[in-house]
Amino acid sequence: MPMFAFLAAAAIAAQAVPADQAEPRTVTVTGRSTLDNSSALRAARALKAGEYMWAPQTAPAGPILMVVNLETQRAVVYRNGLPIAITTVSSGKKGHETPTGIFTVLQKEKVHHSNLYNDAPMPFMQRLTWDGVALHAGALPGHAASHGCIRLPAKFAETLYGATPLGMTVVVTKREALPAVVPAGDVIAAAAKGGAQAAPGTRDFWDPARAPTGPVSVVVSTTDRALFVIRGGRIIGRASVGVGRQIDHPYLYSLQSADSAGARRWTRIALPGQTLDEDMQLGDIDMTPATRAAIESVLVPGATVVVTPDALTDVGSLKDFVVGK
Template sequence: MRRVRLAAIIAAVTCMSMAGQAGAVQGAKISSHIELAEAAADLQPGEWVWAPQIAADGPVTVLVDLTSQLATVYRNGVAIGISTVSTGKPGHETPTGVFQILQKDADHRSSTYNNAPMPYQERLTWDGVALHAGGLPGYPESHGCVHLPYTFAKELFQITSMGGTVVVTGRAGDPVTHPAGGVLAPIDELGNAAQHHALSADEQWEWNHQVPDAGPLSIIVSTTDQRVVVMRSGQEVGRARAVIDGFMGAHVATLHVSADGAHHWMLIGVPGHEDEAGRELDAAALNRLRLPEGFRTMLNDRIGEGTTVLITSASVGAHNSGKQMTLMAAND
């Protein structure tokens, strides 16, 4: 039994870790709720949240925050996962900048560190920086790679594609002054600062007609901000003030259109709300969502099969969306 356990521990430690350090074993915990923005402050080393149903389709971007040692995954401009990480230790700092995924190898082994396993490797630079499953002691301890919990790395590997964008920002060791990530992605699929538009005092709603009417639609309903934000193909396309009553906690639903044209918002059993799977969102509850008429018209003309709605208490305000980001150019 001891021999089997030792082998499992060694297999769970990557080339950037010391196999003899108990704290370097990969995390396998998962939080029980999907309030990603709020969960960020409470995650312990090895913990993560994964709820890809929040946005079932669209471009995927990854934001790694060296300051907070957290990685947030966005799809269609909406957060679907957040995880603790371990990045480069002093002298081997993980470079900041905008990177593309250059190589994917689920069973990769290091050519530099004694053939050590690097499960679910997603290469960011040809000189050895990558995302992969690795040790998570609670502080930066790698030789430059970004270590992820094993299962989180596996899930991420399955939804990313070659050329996908990974942004690394912050600086390890700096005080954390704000939570990393948020409900809305602060970056677009090219790694640039995303364009989020706070409503002015006299605006009830707005719609960006420059965003093409093509691609998956995600609707975020913030009960805290009393705002509704619409995302399409990773871009914010609309935002409105709303009166939102009667919703508690977080819920995710997707639209199904029956043969007679009737709309059915079916709840999805995401982590912490598994019992909701397969139930239909109460029409009476939807009637309590009051929107400006012009915005409702724009939305009704565009929603269709597969549209996803996230009802959340997390904010979509300026403090967690649309903040300015300074990025250093990545090395070739």
């Protein structure tokens, strides 16, 4: 299985569409007004280069996730765990391959030009890495043809841009299978058994004032025995953790909702290649009660927890958050 790259964690941001920016009516190639995983795969295979389907009524609100498949040159957009859109794409050509992994949107610009490739236009740009990989509108010849970016149909790029805030998670894979969303326990509570193994480290800190608002992600490295908390694109905390067992691939969790009593509903996104019953069991990750309290103070629906085997030791800022590239 290819090494996953993590960029600023995988923050599945809560959906919020302004009232004056309504989503378009469905563009359909299947005759269906709603989607599920099986119909999404069928529709994806039926699309021709430049075509897409947008069915927002499948899930009108909730956290958003986009899955890009480099082999099929297709992408599926999920909201609240349900597929709401399918599109053709054009990814990086030979010598400029788009990296696989889990990324988060770091920057958005309606009008943007490449600073690497002859000032080429990149309309409705959503940046995935600081070294040149982004989602944007562009030519779709039916095969991989870009310099590493993920090109989208022009109208789809505009629609996606309007529907997603900073922090949307983008999974880039070479497997055609779509992720499955399954219920999970309270992963933060499970990861705080009492702090017996998680002694504070000299590099630990907590400074939520660095980013008072924004999408929240918690990234745990089992190799480094450390976690990072990211909000609004900035690292606001680091803490040492205990690790009961090592892993060889990442696990991704999303906070779907929280009630006034503090009860939280989490889901796990079973990524392509993972089974539905496979779970990290975050009881294997141990954090101090103070760390748990700090994390819980910033959790909002749409927050994510990513557990990765990748080493993050030298991470000092968001621009350093590229692992296994």
